[in-house]
Structure formats: C-alpha cells, structure tokens
Amino acid sequence: MLALFYLFAAISVISALIVVSARSPINSVIALVVCFLSIAGHYVLLNAQFLAMVHIIVYTGAIMVLFLFVIMLLNLNKATEPMKSLGTRIAAVVAGGLFFLTLVAAIRHGITVRPSNEFDAGVGLVRSVGMSLFNEFLLPFEVSSVLFLSAMVGVVMLGKKEAVLAASSAPVEPLTAAELERRKA
Amino acid sequence: MITTAIFLLVLFVVTLTVAAYSTYGERKVAAFLQDRIGPNRAGPFGILQPLADGGKMFMKEDFVPATANRKLFFLGPAIAMTTALLTGVVIPWGGELTVFGTTLNLQGTDPEIGILYVFAMVSIGVYGIMLGGWASNNKFALLGAVRAAAQMVSYELGMGLSIVALVMLTGTLSLSGIVEHQIAHGWGIIQQPLGFLIFIVCAFAETNRAPFDMPECETELVGGYHTEFSSMKLGFFLFAEYTNMFISSAVIATLYFGGYHVPGLDKLGLDPNLATIIGVGAMFAKTFFFIFFFMWVRWSIPRFRFDQLMNLGWKTLIPLGIFNIVLTGSIYYLLK
Known part of the structure; x- marks a missing residue:
C-alpha cells in the first residue's frame, strides 16, 4: 500500500x-x-x-x-511565451515568495502533528458522503447549487445577447450590388 | 486472488472475441437488411472473416503522416482500446459458481460505485479519439475529434440523469446491487421505461454509432478522426468501437433487463451451479440482442445532422431526464 x-x-x-x-x-x-x-x-x-x-x-x-x-x-x-512587463515579474516574484513563506510557516510545526482520531475507512463511501452533505453541510451544498444555477443562467443570457446583437446588426452588413439594385427599384 | 486473475483473463479473451465477431455480425446483419449475402469466403459461412481481417490489419503498412505528432498519434488508439477493455470488470456476468469447494463470483470486482466507474471509463475514452484526431494534423480528423468531444460530453449529461432516477429506486450504485434489486422488484425496464429510452439513445451517441456517427461521417469528413490512421492503429479504433458496443449492451442488460436474472428459474429447484450457468447464458443472450439492436438501427436509420444531434441532446434528452427524475420521485413518494 x-x-x-x-x-x-x-x-x-x-x-x-x-x-x-x-x-x-x-x-x-x-x-x-x-x-x-x-x-x-x-x-x-x-x-x-x-x-x-x-x-x-x-x-x-x-x-x-x-x-x-x-x-x-x-x-x-x-x-507562445509572451514576455511579461517588469512590474508584473516583480509582483509575481513577491507573491510567490510570500506564498512560499506562508507554506513554510504552516508546515514547520505541522510535520510532527498526528491526527487525534483514528482514520475512518468509511468516510469516503457514498453513504457517509451523502449523510454529511445533506445533514451537516446542507446549507453550503444548496448555496453552491444556486451558484451553479446562476452561472448557467448567466451563460445562457450572454449567449442570447450575442445572438440578438448579431441578428440586429445583420442588415448593417454591406449589401450586394444585386440587392442594392433591387432596393432602388 | 488467483481465481480473480483467471476470471479477468477469461473476460479479456471473451470481450475481444465478441468484439471481433461483432464485426462479422455487423456485416452479416447489414447484408441481411440490404438483401445481400455478406462475407462467405473465409471458412464456412465466412466464419473466419474476423481472423482474416485481423491478420490483414497487422500486415498492412503502419503509416504515420510526416506532420503528425508522433507520440500522441501512438497514444490515441492505445487509450481508446484500453478504456474500452477496462469497463467490463465491474459488470456482474452471473451469480456465484462453486467449483471444488471454492466459490467464484462471476464479477471481476464489485465496488460500491460500480456504475460511476463505468461512466468514468467512458469519459476517459473520449481522449483516445480527441488526441488521435488532433495528432493527425489533418482538418477532417480534427473536425471529427472536436465533434466526438462535444457529442460525448453532451450525452454524458443525459445518460447521468437517466441513471439518477434508476439509482433513486434501487438505492445503490453497485451494479450487482442494482441486479439484485431488479430480481426482487421486477426489471428496470418496467420501473423506468422513460429512463431506459433516454439511456439507450445516449448509449448510441456515446459509442459513436449511427445514427449519431458524426465523428467519422464519411460523406462529410472522409474518415473523421481516424482518417490518417492505418494498419493496427486503425484496427484499434474500430475494435474499440465494437468493444464499447459490447460493453454498452451488457450495461443496458444489467441496468434495465435484470442482468443474469431469468424469471422463474429459482422456482425450478435446479443445482445452483447449473442455475448460474443458465444465468450467464441469459446475460449473454440479452447482451447479444442489444448488439444486434445497435446494428439493426445502424442499417435502418439515416444519420442525423450535427445541430440536430446537439438539439436532441440538450433540448430534449436533458429536460426529459429531469422530468423522469421528478416523476420517479413523486411516484416513489406517493407509493411509500
């Protein structure tokens, strides 16, 4: 194992x-x-x-x-590896260094820590996952599902908007010569 | 441990044999439906045709286009074939067999999440087609690969929703648990007729079979994702399709037609071993019927257009699947 x-x-x-x-x-x-x-x-x-x-x-x-x-x-x-500007690079180095510092600080004392309770082999099975999702974590679970729903509705709205825009802008497209002749007549 | 290894080896050989003879079956069924004779040169009734085809595939030149991505070109067919073969492990092919005092379970392994494992393998299988199609560096192959990806991701949703309703009734995700529930409460097709309809339509799309074979549609895309493939690499792609068809048929039989269950068999008071063997026979008979059904549909119904396929998946099957869940839930609640 x-x-x-x-x-x-x-x-x-x-x-x-x-x-x-x-x-x-x-x-x-x-x-x-x-x-x-x-x-x-x-x-x-x-x-x-x-x-x-x-x-x-x-x-x-x-x-x-x-x-x-x-x-x-x-x-x-x-x-394609676009060169970043100097400011971006400095910011990236500082952010990465701070993250590394946080990790080291978190792990430095954490290495000797032992879990206080025994590992429960059934914790990841369907029944226990379902039980904890629908009892203990019901509210976060439902809230995240609402988040997904709103994201989906948002995507559909954006897609529709572009389709409507494309449809409304269609007549603005340059007309063919034959079409212009027809309209004049 | 040893018995499981032997069982898996047998399963591997049986899967390959069935897949090989499905190619023969396909040509015979096509011939029958088109009023032809079909292959009849290699051996009596052309029974050796799959061996001849396999030998031919191996002998052909293995050509790799100069502009192809060689590693991915090799990886594509390998993934397609491997994932197709991995799925059969969780399907319960029969009950228990007692040989020389040791009990042998005719199922490779019975994880608690058997049906999810099938879905996971199906969803990895799309990489074979995508990588193979993309690595060919050919626009037809790329279009085929993109179509395959879009189609499989879309139809996985409908398939998942149809399974949710079934799992609500059976209360387990384990395939053997689902079969046992059907033995006790009647077959899935009776309890979930709408779910079965959604599942089988999605199964056709997931296996890239006609009328949903847009990824390899020859009138538009030459050969689709396998345009540039030759020799056994092409053989693996085609073979993976037939393996997938066999496994899908077995999953349909397991989920909706009672798996290895034969109604009334337990009342005859037969020897348990004999009953198990009859059960395995029944399982294979159901599976073969669905393989035949796949071929029957392929040679009867013309191909869809790609936008029709997407409309059917997103605007018909997914709402129907959700409706089926609500319906199942309400009936279950009212009867309880």
Whole structure:
C-alpha cells in the first residue's frame, strides 16, 4: 500500500511539474489529466471510491476535455511565451515568495502533528458522503447549487445577447450590388 | 486472488472475441437488411472473416503522416482500446459458481460505485479519439475529434440523469446491487421505461454509432478522426468501437433487463451451479440482442445532422431526464 502511495505521489508531483514547465499547451493539458488521475488514485487508497470516481468524471472527463477542446479549436499548438512587463515579474516574484513563506510557516510545526482520531475507512463511501452533505453541510451544498444555477443562467443570457446583437446588426452588413439594385427599384 | 486473475483473463479473451465477431455480425446483419449475402469466403459461412481481417490489419503498412505528432498519434488508439477493455470488470456476468469447494463470483470486482466507474471509463475514452484526431494534423480528423468531444460530453449529461432516477429506486450504485434489486422488484425496464429510452439513445451517441456517427461521417469528413490512421492503429479504433458496443449492451442488460436474472428459474429447484450457468447464458443472450439492436438501427436509420444531434441532446434528452427524475420521485413518494 505504501509503495502504491509513493508511486501515485511521484506521478502527481512529476506530472504537476510538467504542467507548468511544458512549452506546448497540449502537453500541459495531458500532464494535468495524468495528475488528476493519480490524485484519483490517492482517493482510492483512502477508500474514498465515490470521490475518486466523481473526480475522474468531472475533472478528467468533462473539464479537461473542454480545455483540450478549446486548445484544439484555437489551434494553440505553438509554444507562445509572451514576455511579461517588469512590474508584473516583480509582483509575481513577491507573491510567490510570500506564498512560499506562508507554506513554510504552516508546515514547520505541522510535520510532527498526528491526527487525534483514528482514520475512518468509511468516510469516503457514498453513504457517509451523502449523510454529511445533506445533514451537516446542507446549507453550503444548496448555496453552491444556486451558484451553479446562476452561472448557467448567466451563460445562457450572454449567449442570447450575442445572438440578438448579431441578428440586429445583420442588415448593417454591406449589401450586394444585386440587392442594392433591387432596393432602388 | 488467483481465481480473480483467471476470471479477468477469461473476460479479456471473451470481450475481444465478441468484439471481433461483432464485426462479422455487423456485416452479416447489414447484408441481411440490404438483401445481400455478406462475407462467405473465409471458412464456412465466412466464419473466419474476423481472423482474416485481423491478420490483414497487422500486415498492412503502419503509416504515420510526416506532420503528425508522433507520440500522441501512438497514444490515441492505445487509450481508446484500453478504456474500452477496462469497463467490463465491474459488470456482474452471473451469480456465484462453486467449483471444488471454492466459490467464484462471476464479477471481476464489485465496488460500491460500480456504475460511476463505468461512466468514468467512458469519459476517459473520449481522449483516445480527441488526441488521435488532433495528432493527425489533418482538418477532417480534427473536425471529427472536436465533434466526438462535444457529442460525448453532451450525452454524458443525459445518460447521468437517466441513471439518477434508476439509482433513486434501487438505492445503490453497485451494479450487482442494482441486479439484485431488479430480481426482487421486477426489471428496470418496467420501473423506468422513460429512463431506459433516454439511456439507450445516449448509449448510441456515446459509442459513436449511427445514427449519431458524426465523428467519422464519411460523406462529410472522409474518415473523421481516424482518417490518417492505418494498419493496427486503425484496427484499434474500430475494435474499440465494437468493444464499447459490447460493453454498452451488457450495461443496458444489467441496468434495465435484470442482468443474469431469468424469471422463474429459482422456482425450478435446479443445482445452483447449473442455475448460474443458465444465468450467464441469459446475460449473454440479452447482451447479444442489444448488439444486434445497435446494428439493426445502424442499417435502418439515416444519420442525423450535427445541430440536430446537439438539439436532441440538450433540448430534449436533458429536460426529459429531469422530468423522469421528478416523476420517479413523486411516484416513489406517493407509493411509500
């Protein structure tokens, strides 16, 4: 089991590094897919089968497919690395350094901490996930579903708006010579 | 452990054999529906045709276009075939078989979330087509790949919604649990007729079968996502489609037609082993019927247009799926 953990951990870390270092976006996306799959492996090791499968279906199967879809449609195969301005670079270094400091400060004392209660092997099964979602975390769960609904309505509204705009701007398009002749007559 | 390994090996061989003979079956069914004879040269009734086809695939030149992305070009068919073969593990092919005192369960593994595992494998399977199509560096292949991705993501939603209603009734996500519930309370098709209809339409779209085979539509896209593929790489793409068809048929039989259940068999008082073997036979008979159904539809109904496909998925099947959930919930609540 421990060997499996180290295997998945190595795959996760290496693929995550490839995600940020790969020059071609498509390789980044594939590395991210591998990273997500190895994280699903971690979930299975913790006996959280439900989480593992939902993770694969939602992230690997839907979101990453859309990423790939966009990259394919825009044909972003070329490695484009626009140079950032000096201010952006300084800001990035400062932000990254602060984040690193926070991480070190958080982990420095955290390493020796042991979990106070025993690991419950049933915590990730469907029944316990459902129980905690619909009892303890009912309000956040419902609120997040409203958030999703509003996002969906927003997307539909934006899509409709553009369609209406396109339809209303259609007559402004230059008319063909034959059409102009017809209108004059 | 050993018995499971042997079972998985047998399952692997059976899956490949059924997929290979589905290609033969497809050509015979097509011939029958078009009033032709079909393949009859290799062996009696052309029974050796799949072997001849497979041998031919291996012998052909494995050509890779100069502008293709070689790694992804190789990875595409590999992913398609692997994910197609992985799904059969969670399907309960039969009850329990007792051989020399050891009990053998005719299911590779029975995770609590069996049906979600099937969905996960289906959703990974789209990468094979997408990467293969994109790596070919050919506009027809790219269009086929993009169509496949859009189609599969859209129809996964309808499929998921049809399953939600079934899971509400059975109260479990485990495939063997769903079969046991059907044995006790009647088959899924009786309890969920609308859900079955949505599921089977989505299954056609997920397996890229006609009338939803836009990703490889030859009148528009030459060969679609596998235009540039040749030799066994093409063979793997085609083979993955037939494997997916076999697995989808088995899932349909499991979810809506009682799996290995034969009504009235338990009243005959047969030997448990014999009953199990009859159950496995019933499971395969149901599966083969749906494979035939897939072919029947392919050679009877013309292809949809892509916008019609999207309209059907988003504006018909998803609302119908939600309606089915509400309907199932209300009936369940009223009867309880």
